[in-house]
Amino acid sequence: MTLRNPLAASFAVLGLTVLGLAPPATAADLPPLAHSLTMQAPKPAPALKLTDLDGKPHDLAKLRGKVVLVNFWATWCPPCRREMPSMERLKQALAGEPFVVLAVDVGEDADTIEAFTSQLGAVPSFPILLDTTSRAMQAWKVAGLPTTYLVDPRGRIVARAIGGREFDHPDLVRVIRDQLRK
Template structure:
């Protein structure tokens, strides 16, 4: 069975639920197929550079943030100016987020010697939760995984569900976005990124 690629919606106005209960509910909703389910193969089929991520018109400045990685090292988005940056909002309990992580790693490895960076911003989880999940991955991501523990960066970007990803141009503007899981390791995605590098 193909992994679910439907984004998990985040409701900022909902009353707080204990994390384990919230995770079980959201995972169940995603797994049960509520919403429009689309397979990864359907998302990737026939993709052209313009379909790889939706175009953001007009481009808008990306909100700056400084967040720690799993080793506690701070990463500031504006320090990546001059590079194309893929910013991915995700969580360990989100099935489509987990499904797309390996494709982000493959994309990153294929472009790591070019002016490109990938940043995965985990939403609302502790260092221990994220670290435990990363230990299950083989291979683990070699790009920075950051802790957006209070979802401040997600709120600044206007993220309504996860996974949500943004492509930021070398001047620091959001030029493309994607809501829902997808395969990032495609020729179309690399073409979009290489055009932004030019």
């Protein structure tokens, strides 16, 4: 069989890629994790009330006085998977500081998340919150995964990042420490 229309062939390849029939991307295929957050004029953070993998409720409003890193992610997202260990290293580096990491998994169940975290070697010590309905994702206007927000001690979003980050990189840690000093 020969394809007489090269445009049709291109669309066929594109279609297979979109359907997920193309070979999966490997870590080597992905761009490096970034080291920055985009600072913005402070604005009130939307409500965030979710339960974690153990069923414990978490409410962002009760974390006033602390700097909070809110990361929206999913286990099927390659950059999300790659940045997870650096979030744990960041949390450990800032232990004893008024700093909290909240990892908000979007649209997945606890079994799926636990299967992923068991592959990490060390299960994250920060809460993994369940946004099974994606309502929090919508309220926070998340357009893609991963998306991360930095919330200041007054409950305002002061920075955002779309895409994977190396959270324990000195440039990023400096931004967080600046918020801790305010």
